[in-house]
Amino acid sequence: MSRVAGIVxxxxxxxxxxxxxxxxxxxxxxxxxxxxxxxxxxxxxTGGLSSIYVYMLVLGVGSVGQTFPFLxxxxxxxxxxxxxxxxxxxxxxAGSVILLLILGYVERQTGYWGIELHFFNISYxxxxxxxxxxxxLFSMMLHFFxxxxxxxxxxxxxxxxxxxxxxxxxxxxxxFAVYLLSVFDRLRAVFDxxxxxxxxxxxxxxxxxxxxxxxxxxxxxxxxxx
Numbered sequence: 001m002s003r004v005a006g007i008v009x010x011x012x013x014x015x016x017x018x019x020x021x022x023x024x025x026x027x028x029x030x031x032x033x034x035x036x037x038x039x040x041x042x043x044x045x046t047g048g049l050s051s052i053y054v055y056m057l058v059l060g061v062g063s064v065g066q067t068f069p070f071l072x073x074x075x076x077x078x079x080x081x082x083x084x085x086x087x088x089x090x091x092x093x094a095g096s097v098i099l100l101l102i103l104g105y106v107e108r109q110t111g112y113w114g115i116e117l118h119f120f121n122i123s124y125x126x127x128x129x130x131x132x133x134x135x136x137l138f139s140m141m142l143h144f145f146x147x148x149x150x151x152x153x154x155x156x157x158x159x160x161x162x163x164x165x166x167x168x169x170x171x172x173x174x175x176f177a178v179y180l181l182s183v184f185d186r187l188r189a190v191f192d193x194x195x196x197x198x199x200x201x202x203x204x205x206x207x208x209x210x211x212x213x214x215x216x217x218x219x220x221x222x223x224x225x226x
Contacts, residue, residue: 007076007084008091011067018092022055023099030119037117045118052096053144060089060148064156068221082218085149093141097134104133124199136203143206146213153220 012018029048037044063085071081104120112118120126126133155163181187197205 003077003080004084004087007071007080008088010071011063011085011088017059017062018088019095022052022059022096025055026052033117033119034113034115037113037115041115043112043116043118045122047122048119049100049122052100053140056089056093056141057144057148060145060150061152062148064149064152064221068156068224078222082221086214089142089145093138093145097137097141100137101130101133127199132200132203136199139203139207139210143210143213146210146217150213150217150220153217153224157220157224 026049029051033044033046033048037046067085068081072078076084100120104126107113107118107120112121125136128136151163154166158166178187181190
């Protein structure tokens with residue numbers, strides 16, 4: 001456990017990347033949206049909140065390349081690296097979501113900043129009780145991080161050509177799946193299923209996908225060179 005804690009501590013020495021940069025980006029996005037909202041004068045439901053999630057994807061991509069060779073080179077076990085990195089994003093994600101929920105509360109209490117700007121409160125995503133809001137935002141944050149982490153793990157294991165082949169295979173698989181759904185006249189059914197999906201169901205589905213990314217990443221990094 002002390003080794004895992006050491007990995008977490010090492011990650012958190014770079015507070016700029018893990019904690020400060022995402023909020024700087026979100027703050028810039030919020031400022032831009034406030035300016036736009038004040039000039040428009042009508043209710044605005046912005047997608048600016050997505051900026052912090054896009055950053056988490058980028059952070060996931062960069063974390064493997066920046067920290068994996070360094071920590072493994074200094075004798076850290078791959079299992080400890082993986083557990084420590086997972087614990088780090090869980091801590092950062094939970095803290096970030098709590099702040100987002102607090103800001104969402106402030107937004108509602110101020111009449112959406114007095115300009116009807118819905119930045120931290122988004123229909124569908126932040127609907128429901130508080131615990132559901134936390135779970136939805138948290139599962140999304142883990143999902144985006146580990147998408148990037150898995151992509152970077154593929155690159156670390158198989159290199160540029162392997163990553164290129166993966167994206168080609170993924171594109172072909174998606175195209176073939178859409179073709180089969182079209183042939184068997186199931187596209188409409190799939191579309192209706194997504195439309196009827198609750199935000200809690202979406203969050204649970206994303207979490208299950210995240211577990212898949214976590215498992216694949218662990219298997220890839222177990223044998224990856226550094």
